[in-house]
Amino acid sequence: MRSELEHIKIIEQYLRNELSAVDKQTFENKLNIDNNLQKEVALQQQVIKGIERMGVKQSIQNANKQYNLGKSGFNFGLGIIIILAIASAFFWYSWSNSVDTFSELNENGKKVTAAADSNLQAQKTTIKTKADTAIETGIATYLTKHSKNSKKTTANANKYLPSQLFTIKSNADTIIETEDGIVFGIPKNAFLDNNLNVYDGVVSFEVKEALNPIDILKAGLSTKSGDHHLETGGMFYLNATAHGKQLSFNPEAEIYAQVPTDEVNPGMKLYDGKLMPDGSIDWVNPKPIERYLTPIDINGLNFYPGGYQNKVTSLGHDGGNKTFTDSLFYTFTPNDIVNNKGNNYTLKGQFLNRKYNERPGKPIENKRVDMLNTKGDTIMTTKTNKDGYFNFYEIPSKVNYVVYIDMEPSRGMTLALKVFGRNNKITSTEKRKENGSFTFMPKIKSNVSRSNYYGISPSDIKAIWNDKFQHTNLATKEFEKRLQVIYKTCDKSMLSLYVKNLDLPFYKIDSMAALINTNVQDEFETFYERKDGRVKTSIEIVKKLGEYYDAKRKQFALEIEATNKKIRAEQQRLDAISDKKQLTKASADKLRKLENYNKELRFNQKVAYAQVNYTPCGFGGGSGWFNIDIKIGLNVRKFKKSIAEATANRSTLDYTTKNGKKVSIKYKPIAVNIAKSAQFDRLYVYLVSQDQHSYIRLHRDKNIFSETLNELIEYNILSIAYKGNQAFAHSIVSVQPGKEIATLKPITSKELDKKILIICPTKATKDIKDDLVYGDFKLKDDARRAKNEDMANFRAELTPIIFPCLKTKITKGSSDKKRRK
Structure with missing residues (x-):
C-alpha cells in the first residue's frame, strides 16, 4: 500500500x-x-x-x-457498502441525502458528459434492501452474498476505515450522525432476523465512511466501473448486528441517508458495489436517481419579497419581528384581489374516436391524458370521463403545450381533440399527429388590466405559509429561492404552478415556468438544470392542499380586505369627529375673541370719551333733554376709529383733539417665562380679568409667553400644563407689565378646578375648562393623524418592493391630507 x-x-x-x-x-x-x-x-x-x-x-x-494502517480486520458479512458519487458535497439536514454523479472518463482521462436524465439526482435518498440481496437501493449498494468461487468474503476497505458504532432501538425512529456529517434516518422495524422476521430489540449499527479523496485513497477503494474510471467524492459502508448475529434490512422500511455536499451535479447515477475475488470493489449497474427534497419547518423559511425585511428595518421598524412583519405584509392585500384571477385558466377538452364519415363520433372514456411542455416533461395528468371530457386546472396562458392521450386509434378511425374556452365554446379542433399527440396553443387573454395588476398577493402567500404545507415541496429552501423569482414575474399563475403540482418534482415545474415568462427564463432554466426533485407526499394530501390553497387564498383576501376596510372606516369616523370638533372649537374661539374685543372696546370708549368730555348721542341715563358741546373740536368718526384700532391691536392710544385735548390709553407688554417648559406635553398661559368677557391666550415663543396689558384693567395670569395625565399649575394675581418667571408645580384635578374658580371670572372658568378638554383631544388626535401619515409614507416606501410591477403612483402621506399644523 x-x-x-x-x-x-x-x-x-x-x-x-x-x-x-x-x-x-x-x-x-x-x-x-x-x-x-x-x-x-x-x-x-x-x-x-x-x-x-x-x-x-x-x-x-x-x-x-496521516496514513495509519488499521490492524483490526472486519468481517464484511451481510453488510452494505455504498459508493456515493459526490465529487463535492451538498449538505442537507433532517432525513435527506444529496449526491453528485459518477462521470465516466475516456482512455485519455477526459471526462465524458452524461446525457441529461430527468431522474438523475436525489437529495433525499432511500435505501431499500431485500433478505439476501441489496439490489433495490436509494443509493448504490452491494449486499454481500458470495458464490462458492469467491476468494474473499471481506472487502479490503474494511481494514483501513475505522468503524463508528451506534446503539439504537429497532422499535423507534432514530436519527444518527457520523463524524463526517452523514445523517441517517432509520425508521422503526428496519431490520430482519435470520428468519426474515422483524427484529425487535437493541441493534448495533455500524458505519464506515470515506467522503474525501484522502480517505478513499487510504482505504484503497476502487473508483472504476469495469474499464471506465469514475469521478467520486465519497463512499460509506453499513452493517447491523444484534447480540453478535447478523441482521438484514427490511425491504418495507426505507432508510434515509443525508450526505454533505456543496454543489449539485444533475448527471449523477447510482452504482452497486460488486465484491471482486481480490477484495476490491467494482461499481456496476448504474441507475438513475430521483432526487428528493428535504422539508424543513415552513415557518422558518422566508417567503417575503426580496429586501422587504431590510426595508422595514431601514424605515425604523423591527424587521426581525415576524409577528409584526407578517401582519404588515398581509395588509398589503389589494382591494380588488378577490376579483383578480391572474393569467391562469382551466383547459377543458374532449376526445372523440370516429370514422371518417361519422359525426360527432363516440366519446373516449377512462383514458389517461397527459399535458407535456415543449421539453417533453409531463406537467399534469388526468383521465377522460364517460363523455370524453378532461380538465386541466390553473394553466398559464400563452404557452405551448402538447396534449397526449394514451391509446392507439382503431383501424379506419380518426381521433380528434376539441378544446373549450370560456362559456364552454369550442376554441379549436385539432387532429391527432402521427405520434398520437395534439399541439394546443392557448389564446386566452388575461382578464386583469395591466395598469391595475398587482402580481403576487400577500393573501396568496398567507395561504401557503402555514403548517398545512409542512412536509411539502413548499417547505424547502429550494422553493424559497424560486419564490423570489416568482415575485419578479408579477404573475400569480406562476405561483399556482408550484402550489398545484406538489406531487411533481421541481425540475418539471421549472421547465414549464421557463416557458411562461421570458423575462425570467434564464433563472428557471438554471433551476431546471439542478434537477431538484420533490418531497415525498401523499397524492391525496397533495390534492387536498391544492383545494385548501384555492379556498384559503380567497378567504384570506376577503378577511384581510374586511379588516382593512374596517380600519379605514374607523379612521374616517375619527377624522369626521376631529373635523367637527375642530370646526366647533374654531367657531367658539372666534366668538370668544369677538366678545372680548367688544367688551374691552366699550370700556376703552368710555374712558376715552370721559377724557374729552364727549357724550355720544343716547349716552347717559334717564329721560329729558341733552346738550351737545361742539366746541371741543372732536372728529367723532376718526376718534372712534382710533379707539377701535388701539383696542384690536392692543396698542397704546394717543389722540389729540383740534382743541388740544389729549386722550391716552396705554398698553404695556408682559412676558412670562415658564421654567422647564420643554418637559410638558401641552402648556397654556391664560390672561383673565373681570373686565373681559373671557380669557385671552398668551402668544408663545419657545418658553416665553407674551401679551400686552391694558393699564386700566387688572389682570390675573394662570399657567396650566400637562405631562401625561399629571397636571401642573402656577398663578399670578394682579400681574404688572414686565417680566415674570413661573415655575409650575404638580397639582391634582380637584385642586386645579379650585384654582381656576379663584383666579378666573365665571365665564372664563367654563371656557378654560373647555379649552383644556379640547387640548387633550387635539394632542391625541394629532398623534393619531401623524401615525397615519407616517404609516402611509412607510407603506409607500414598501409598495414597490411588494408589488414590483405596480405602475400606480403611490402618494406619500395621502391618507391624511387634512393633518393640522
Whole structure:
C-alpha cells in the first residue's frame, strides 16, 4: 500500500510541476507508452480537483504522515457498502441525502458528459434492501452474498476505515450522525432476523465512511466501473448486528441517508458495489436517481419579497419581528384581489374516436391524458370521463403545450381533440399527429388590466405559509429561492404552478415556468438544470392542499380586505369627529375673541370719551333733554376709529383733539417665562380679568409667553400644563407689565378646578375648562393623524418592493391630507 502511495505521490508531483527536469522527462517517456499510467494520471487529476474543491490541498502533501494502517480486520458479512458519487458535497439536514454523479472518463482521462436524465439526482435518498440481496437501493449498494468461487468474503476497505458504532432501538425512529456529517434516518422495524422476521430489540449499527479523496485513497477503494474510471467524492459502508448475529434490512422500511455536499451535479447515477475475488470493489449497474427534497419547518423559511425585511428595518421598524412583519405584509392585500384571477385558466377538452364519415363520433372514456411542455416533461395528468371530457386546472396562458392521450386509434378511425374556452365554446379542433399527440396553443387573454395588476398577493402567500404545507415541496429552501423569482414575474399563475403540482418534482415545474415568462427564463432554466426533485407526499394530501390553497387564498383576501376596510372606516369616523370638533372649537374661539374685543372696546370708549368730555348721542341715563358741546373740536368718526384700532391691536392710544385735548390709553407688554417648559406635553398661559368677557391666550415663543396689558384693567395670569395625565399649575394675581418667571408645580384635578374658580371670572372658568378638554383631544388626535401619515409614507416606501410591477403612483402621506399644523 505504501508503494502505491509513493506512486501516487510521483504522479501528483508531476501534475503540480514539482519534478526535476530529469525526473519529469523520464516520467513523460513512460507516460507516452503506458496506457495504465495515462489512466492513473487522468484519475489523479480528478482527485486533485476534488481536494481543491474541498479545501484540503495541504492534506495530500502529508498523506504519508496521516496514513495509519488499521490492524483490526472486519468481517464484511451481510453488510452494505455504498459508493456515493459526490465529487463535492451538498449538505442537507433532517432525513435527506444529496449526491453528485459518477462521470465516466475516456482512455485519455477526459471526462465524458452524461446525457441529461430527468431522474438523475436525489437529495433525499432511500435505501431499500431485500433478505439476501441489496439490489433495490436509494443509493448504490452491494449486499454481500458470495458464490462458492469467491476468494474473499471481506472487502479490503474494511481494514483501513475505522468503524463508528451506534446503539439504537429497532422499535423507534432514530436519527444518527457520523463524524463526517452523514445523517441517517432509520425508521422503526428496519431490520430482519435470520428468519426474515422483524427484529425487535437493541441493534448495533455500524458505519464506515470515506467522503474525501484522502480517505478513499487510504482505504484503497476502487473508483472504476469495469474499464471506465469514475469521478467520486465519497463512499460509506453499513452493517447491523444484534447480540453478535447478523441482521438484514427490511425491504418495507426505507432508510434515509443525508450526505454533505456543496454543489449539485444533475448527471449523477447510482452504482452497486460488486465484491471482486481480490477484495476490491467494482461499481456496476448504474441507475438513475430521483432526487428528493428535504422539508424543513415552513415557518422558518422566508417567503417575503426580496429586501422587504431590510426595508422595514431601514424605515425604523423591527424587521426581525415576524409577528409584526407578517401582519404588515398581509395588509398589503389589494382591494380588488378577490376579483383578480391572474393569467391562469382551466383547459377543458374532449376526445372523440370516429370514422371518417361519422359525426360527432363516440366519446373516449377512462383514458389517461397527459399535458407535456415543449421539453417533453409531463406537467399534469388526468383521465377522460364517460363523455370524453378532461380538465386541466390553473394553466398559464400563452404557452405551448402538447396534449397526449394514451391509446392507439382503431383501424379506419380518426381521433380528434376539441378544446373549450370560456362559456364552454369550442376554441379549436385539432387532429391527432402521427405520434398520437395534439399541439394546443392557448389564446386566452388575461382578464386583469395591466395598469391595475398587482402580481403576487400577500393573501396568496398567507395561504401557503402555514403548517398545512409542512412536509411539502413548499417547505424547502429550494422553493424559497424560486419564490423570489416568482415575485419578479408579477404573475400569480406562476405561483399556482408550484402550489398545484406538489406531487411533481421541481425540475418539471421549472421547465414549464421557463416557458411562461421570458423575462425570467434564464433563472428557471438554471433551476431546471439542478434537477431538484420533490418531497415525498401523499397524492391525496397533495390534492387536498391544492383545494385548501384555492379556498384559503380567497378567504384570506376577503378577511384581510374586511379588516382593512374596517380600519379605514374607523379612521374616517375619527377624522369626521376631529373635523367637527375642530370646526366647533374654531367657531367658539372666534366668538370668544369677538366678545372680548367688544367688551374691552366699550370700556376703552368710555374712558376715552370721559377724557374729552364727549357724550355720544343716547349716552347717559334717564329721560329729558341733552346738550351737545361742539366746541371741543372732536372728529367723532376718526376718534372712534382710533379707539377701535388701539383696542384690536392692543396698542397704546394717543389722540389729540383740534382743541388740544389729549386722550391716552396705554398698553404695556408682559412676558412670562415658564421654567422647564420643554418637559410638558401641552402648556397654556391664560390672561383673565373681570373686565373681559373671557380669557385671552398668551402668544408663545419657545418658553416665553407674551401679551400686552391694558393699564386700566387688572389682570390675573394662570399657567396650566400637562405631562401625561399629571397636571401642573402656577398663578399670578394682579400681574404688572414686565417680566415674570413661573415655575409650575404638580397639582391634582380637584385642586386645579379650585384654582381656576379663584383666579378666573365665571365665564372664563367654563371656557378654560373647555379649552383644556379640547387640548387633550387635539394632542391625541394629532398623534393619531401623524401615525397615519407616517404609516402611509412607510407603506409607500414598501409598495414597490411588494408589488414590483405596480405602475400606480403611490402618494406619500395621502391618507391624511387634512393633518393640522
